[in-house]
Amino acid sequence: MSARPLPRSLPEGAPNGIGRVGRLLLLYWPPILAAVLLIAVWELAVWWFQLPNFVLPTPREIILVSLEDPRTLLQDTATTVGEAVSGYIAGSLFGLLLAILFVTWPSVERCLLPFYVTINSVPMIAYGPLAIIWFGVGPASKVVLIFLAVSYTVLINAVAGLRSCDPVAIDLLRSFGASNRTILVKLRMPASLPWIFSGLRVAVVHAMILAVVLEMLGANSGLGWSIYKATQMMSFVEAWVAVGASVVVSLIIYTIVTRIGKRVAWW
Amino acid sequence: MTPKICVKNLSKHFTAGVSTVQTLDNVNLRVNDGEFVTLVGPSGCGKSTLFNIIVGLLPPDEGLLLIDGEQQPHDHLLGQVAFMPQRDMLLPWRTVLDNAILAAEIDGVARATARQRAMDSLDRFGLGGFESHYPSQLSGGMRQRVALMRTFMFDREIMLLDEPFGALDALTRALMQRWLLEVWEGEKRTVLFITHDIDEAIYLGDRVLVMSARPGHIKLDKEVALARPRAPDIITRPEFVELKRELLATIEDESLKAFAAMNRSVSDKEAGGR
């Protein structure tokens, strides 16, 4: 889902030498204002209505508590990120491989794709309890499901991308005597990169959602597990800390993938 | 006689980044009640800008606009003139009938009344039996007729038509011109009609205005002394050909200027890019 991009250039007549921070402020003051307003209203509401912190802790409290025990928080984050990233990388590679197979031999696609679609027409989280029974409460159960979900998303996008290039261009290369492999490497693969990266971006979110949600079902550590424990003890602050951490981590991974995508598929 | 539309010393410029483009420069024109006036000019001479100002979509920089002798502030114009833009702009989710009544509906006419009125005139617009078709099911000529019908259904004394037949093939275009004249002769509204086709301008108009290259102003105002109703073969008559020759000379001159200006700006850009 793309938004109207914010203006990249400076408004005319902006003073010179205002520095990087000033320039960012000039460009992004509305969302920053929104955040400041939201936090102010939040803090004020808690203070005004004397809300006990088990109902709505203030942002300050959330940050303070998260700094109280950084070891546990880091450990939980590491578990979740580890599951998400390993399932993500394996799933992406597998999805890409499968996409190339599908495009090279359409008969493989006709045999395999319907099965893949069938498995994925059930919301992936519904397999969660089964995965935990089959693969235990450890990271394995999460990695398997993330692998399945990510490979599917990447596969569908990559196939669409590999098929997206202009048939005239293919004919042109063929008329130069190019082999199927040359066409794949020289034309199809570069043309599909933007598609693949849009699949890879969406898959980041899938991976993070699955990691967190499956941990809520059962785990030894992890942000989702921490959220679950917090809700059972009605410990609002800890729930907020873990939710906040999952948001931050997800944004970081998403930004990294987007950056790589812009570098590789700059057009 | 007070003219229906009177434009006095109208000017308009646009600013894009640092450069300013003078689009209209001191345009003067008048259209009498019930008159069919056609406006020709080289592409990019500001014809559509002129229309947007008369319709009220754009404010002029300078100049006056009088309708029935009364001066019109820019923000009073919207809703006063039946305007038909170049593209048909039919709404894909509305049937032929509902597209035709769109303007009337916005004008406050009850849907049922508007529909009934439209049903009665479908045949006249050559759309009988197509009332519940959708735009995507129609040919270009028919879509244009729906757009024209929408303009006619918007009950205003003045109609501004911006190259309504520009995108049609020659044969369809000839049929549409004949048909438009028939409809117009039945209603005798005041029409200002933009075209880049000189034959069309002479065939349809009581008067032909030629606009200059940018910055646009009215270069030539020529009466068309051909009797109505006009037969299709009128375009081969000597009076027609003589008129066409005169207009062509003027327009060619202006088109060459426009072309030269275009080339100049392109080479400027290239030079700037180096």
Added chain:
Amino acid sequence: MSRRSSIGRFTAQLFALLAIFVAWEWSVWLFEISHDKLPPLSVVLSTMWFDRAPLAAAVGTTLLEAVLGLMAGTATGVVSGIAFSRSRLLERMFLPYFVASQAIPIIAFGAIIIMWFGNGIASKVIIALYLSFFPVAVNTLRGIRSVGEGEIGLLRSFGASPTAILFKLQLPAALPSIMTAVRLGASLALVGAIVGEWFGASQGLGVVLLMAMFDYRIPQLWAGILLTGLTGVSLYAAIVFLHKRIAWWQVEA
């Protein structure tokens, strides 16, 4: 997509489904897989039949939560999309967060919703609501912004007020992109309802899945999975049907 090839795809899908079911049934017998790991399909189906009343109730509860949430999310999403289209400042202030919400596991906030609103149906509806809200809001704005200047100018020349332009032009033009977001929202709403049920509920597909896991009842677990898939596919198909009915002139893939 031509009608013929979509029928072809449908047949292939149906065939694959049957093949999966047959393979499932036979491989369990053939390889003597422990029923504790994977019960044969026939066992799952007979479990489903045996438990049909509670299972139907579970599907009904979850579907109700998801649909209510989806409807409320769509309504609030459309309204905020309209608000964004009217105010550039509002858009610049909040849209970046709406877009960013697509890059984070916002479902995690569901835990907090549960703590606030308790174990009843309301908390699940709210989770489904906010999950479907964001894509609908973003796509409503996109759809409204996709209307050309020319079309707006034409309606203004007819003397149309901003409200008339919104209802006669911009909203209808935005319908296809809104419906695309609702499709996405439907899947999210179902997931939201099920995850919400995991935190505590008395009835629903999430409860079926969770209890089967705790009690190690694999046939029930599979019944839950199959029913979740069936519910998801039906909900999605219903939205696609609706999409083709009300925004038939432009159905985005």
